[in-house]
Amino acid sequence: DTGxxxxxxxxxxKRGQNVTFRCDPISEHNRLYWYRxxxxxxxxxxxxxxxxxxxxxSRLLSDRFSAERPKGSFSxxxxxxxxxxxxxxxxxxxxxxxxxxxxxxxxxxxxxxVL
Amino acid sequence: ILxxxxxxxxxxxxxxxSTNFTCSFPSSNFYALHWYRWETAKSPEALFVMxxxxxEKKKGRISATLNTKEGYSYLYIKGSQPxxxxxxxxxxxxxxxxxxxxxxGTRLTIIP
Numbered sequence: 001d002t003g004x005x006x007x008x009x010x011x012x013x014k015r016g017q018n019v020t021f022r023c024d025p026i027s028e029h030n031r032l033y034w035y036r037x038x039x040x041x042x043x044x045x046x047x048x049x050x051x052x053x054x055x056x057x058s059r060l061l062s063d064r065f066s067a068e069r070p071k072g073s074f075s076x077x078x079x080x081x082x083x084x085x086x087x088x089x090x091x092x093x094x095x096x097x098x099x100x101x102x103x104x105x106x107x108x109x110x111x112x113x114v115l
Numbered sequence: 116i117l118x119x120x121x122x123x124x125x126x127x128x129x130x131x132x133s134t135n136f137t138c139s140f141p142s143s144n145f146y147a148l149h150w151y152r153w154e155t156a157k158s159p160e161a162l163f164v165m166x167x168x169x170x171e172k173k174k175g176r177i178s179a180t181l182n183t184k185e186g187y188s189y190l191y192i193k194g195s196q197p198x199x200x201x202x203x204x205x206x207x208x209x210x211x212x213x214x215x216x217x218x219x220g221t222r223l224t225i226i227p
Contacts, residue, residue, distance in 0.1 A: 003158065031213070042119070042204060042217030056214060091159070101147040101166050101208070104215065106159040 004107035006092050012113045013082055020078045021110045025094030032075050033104060034067055036060070037089040049075060082114045117141050119207050121218035128195045129226050135191040136221040138205030142186035146211035150179055150190055151204040153220070159204065162190075195225045 005024045013019050025032050030051050035043035046065070048056040051072040061067075064082075069075040079086055089111050093104040119140045128134045140148060150162040163172045168183040176193045192199055202222045206215035 033213070033215075035215075035217075040219065042206070042219045043215075044217070045214040048213060056212070058214075095213075101164050101211075103149070103161045103164050104213075105161060106151070108156070108158045 004092055004094050004105055006107040006110050008110055009108060010111050014115050015084060016081055018078065018080045019082060019112065020076055021090055023075045023092030023107060026105055029094035029096050031095045032069055033093040034077055035091040037091060043091055084114050087112055087114045117207060117209055117216040119205060119216050119218040121205055121221050123221060125222040127224045127226055130195055130197060132195055133193045134195060135189050136203065138188045138218055140186050140207035141209055142183055144209045145183045147208040148181055148188050149206040149215060152201045153204060154201045197225045197227055199223060200225045
C-alpha cells in the first residue's frame with residue numbers, strides 16, 4: 001500500500017474561484033478526516049467520514065466548504081468563492097475500522113494559495 | 116475549546132546529543148495522545164498513540180512518556196542524527212471522538 005495520497009499537491013488560485021481537492025485513503029480504511037493547517041499553527045480538524053457518512057463538521061467549515069465521500073473510498077473537499085484567508089495546507093488522514101485507539105495516517109497535504 | 120501546547124517552539128541540537136520536548140494537553144475527558152514527526156514536503160509520520168497513565172513507548176532512539184493526571188507527555192530522542200530534523204507534533208483526542216487537537220509543534224534541527 002502506498003499510503004494516503006492527495007491531489008493536487010499545490011494549488012494557486014485567484015480570490016473568488018472554486019477549488020476542489022481529492023484524497024485517496026489507504027485501502028480498507030473506513031474512516032477519513034480532513035484537517036487544515038495555517039501558518040504557525042498546528043493542524044485543525046475540519047470534518048470526518050465513516051464510510052460515506054459525514055459524522056462531524058467543525059464550526060471552521062463555513063458554508064463555502066463542502067466535503068463528500070460518495071462511495072466510501074476517496075473524498076473531495078471543495079471550497080467555493082475562495083478568500084485569501086483560505087490559504088493553508090489541507091491535510092487528509094485515514095484510519096482503519098475502530099478496535100481501540102487507532103492511528104490516523106496522513107497524506108502529504110494540498111497547499112492552497114489564494115491570491 | 117481544547118488547548119494543546121508544545122515547548123519549545125524550536126530547538127537546535129548537536130548531532131549525537133540527546134534531547135526532549137514537552138506536550139501539555141487537557142487532562143479532563145482524556146482519551147489518547149498522538150505523536151507525529153513531520154518532515155518538510157512529506158506526510159506527517161505517526162510515531163506513537165498513548166492512552167494509559169504512566170505509559171511509555173519506544174521506537175528505535177525515540178521514546179515517549181504519558182501523564183494523564185497532570186496532562187503532559189515528553190518525547191525523548193537519544194543520540195540525535197541529522198535525519199531526526201523535523202517538526203514534532205502532538206495531538207490530543209479528548210472524549211474519544213477522533214477529532215485530534217494539535218499543538219503548534221516543536222521544530223527540531225540537528226547540527227552535524
